[in-house]
Amino acid sequence: MARDGYPQRIVCLTEEPTEALYALGEQDRIVGISGFTVRPPRARKEKPKVSAFTSAKIGEILKLEPDLAIGFSDIQADIARELIKAGVEVWISNHRSVDGILAYIRRLGAMVGTHEKAEAYAQRAEAHIATVRAAAAKLPRRPKVYFEEWDEPIITGIRWVAELVGIAGGDDCFPELARESLAKQRILPNGDEVVRRAPDIILGSWCGKRFRPEKVAARPGWDTIPAVRDGELHEIKSPIILQPGPAALFDGLDAIHAVIADWNRGSEK
Template structure:
């Protein structure tokens, strides 16, 4: 089995690096695997170097519309990725399956794995790493500084709020069964960064909740994401949710999935949008000194 993997990697290496290929000072054929990676490259103005993206690269919309698509980042084909002759692959750490990732790593092409993190420092670190990888370290430093400033401005606006909203993030709702976000998730991070409390934060990861368990959490607001092609589900049809403070006031907040959870250049704006919805009249929807 090991010999087979090595032989396959050798074949893929031949596909990825044709005979006589010259090394380049800066990569000219970049494959971006991960929505935030693609977003950073486009924000840097380096879209002409991007030769392919994955299906999570939903922003900007022209990325998927104009670039070859290597498929869903967790279901990659090593052959499909390497057949595009990249000289750099920027890959989110969540990419898979592992066998495909191992083959890509062994093929002789420059690969950089980008850690997935939910802190401001991890986000700005990813911006700096992606930028440096394409020779745009200075522009990346500027972008990271803008992101830091956005978070600092939001934190200042939230500082005087004592009565923090209690928020329940629902990833999915099927047949009355609610998949809710606990701690250690991107959803938990955005709730906290937006100045609210995750009512399910005492539990780690995503868990299925009964209607009774949801009612006991008593959220002030329900947060959900939207995705292209998926029909919005009304969470207030669940009796347990309808009886909560969020249900009584009809407070259901829906935001684009990549915008809210992508942890890319737009994240400070997304969290300000969320905070302004949670605390209208207290948190401004725009910050003039950041934009």
């Protein structure tokens, strides 16, 4: 801690704190970022990359003399433990919902002494969500949407994704699995249940690799799924939907809503 009593040298172990701190105008506090960071683009040019998602360059982080490291979820527990053992203060958030993302923005702002800016930013996100929800309410039909987070094994979407699908005008095909916080709890043994639930739209966001709709369409029995039959397989880029941060509430939500709106226009023909 230094001059204003708030952290001055922050290492961001995932992308969402980096994006949020830049949005709040507090990027000068960041001294290291995740190598997976793509938002905002300037962060990759300005900040040293010191971590992946499940691993980190502990020695390089310690050389930066951070007074706070920020990460996400149980998956980063080992990184957190090593940093704590080295005397670094660590905050690991574990939010999994849209409300959780909004609360995260507010808490992060409070932690760096910019409560008012964080509140204004969170309210802007809430207003955007309300605008999309209102537009979605005007659509004539709500499609059944299957969101795939990974292909081998098949992993369905996490809670904030399912909630954003609902806000955007669709109904998530696996709402009971979306409540499960761990990816291993959202693994499908095979694709039969997707076939049975017959989604109108398939959204793919394979973390770290390009979504291949032709591979999905070629799965045994999937040719009977309405989404496959009608060619409604779409990629949502992982940086805008798989990070529980601002990107999901703005660009991620917009991308999902655009697909659902287009589907509605097509179904009217």
